[in-house]
């Protein structure tokens with residue numbers, strides 16, 4: 001990183017920093033119809049934490065239950081509590097819960113169309 005920066009200066013730094021953000025934004029699928037049916041975690045859209053959500057939620061119901069509606073982070077937060085308190089979901093480790101909540105609020109957020 002340091003060598004690259006000294007080679008091409010601020011313009012390269014801006015490109016290097018911007019690239020991963022741009023790529024993530026481009027790849028984010030916001031519509032169930034665009035999730036490839038051969039994706040191993042279908043119908044969940046790809047993203048960091050998709051495996052945690054897949055295996056954490058499939059024990060009791062279809063993942064379509066999860067992709068039916070897109071919610072804000074606050075609503076997913078409450079839904080996770082509700083799964084644990086009233087639906088018998090095993091309480092996830094705090095860091096796993098955070099990964100799930102991040103995934104759900106980013107990838108199945110309010111702009112999601114299930």
Ligand code: HEC
Nearest residue numbers: 053056057058059060061065066079083087088089090100
């Ligand atoms: C131990 C079983 C169990 C697990 C694990 C579980 N759920 Fe559920 N979930 C349920 C049951 C039962 C219902 C149906 C409740 C009802 O409609 O009365 C439900 C319903 C839902 C609903 C629909 C809520 C609504 O508005 O009707 C959502 C969304 C949901 N679950 C999300 C999740 C997510 C996300 C996970 C994984 C992080 C998860 N669930 C894991 C048992 C579980």
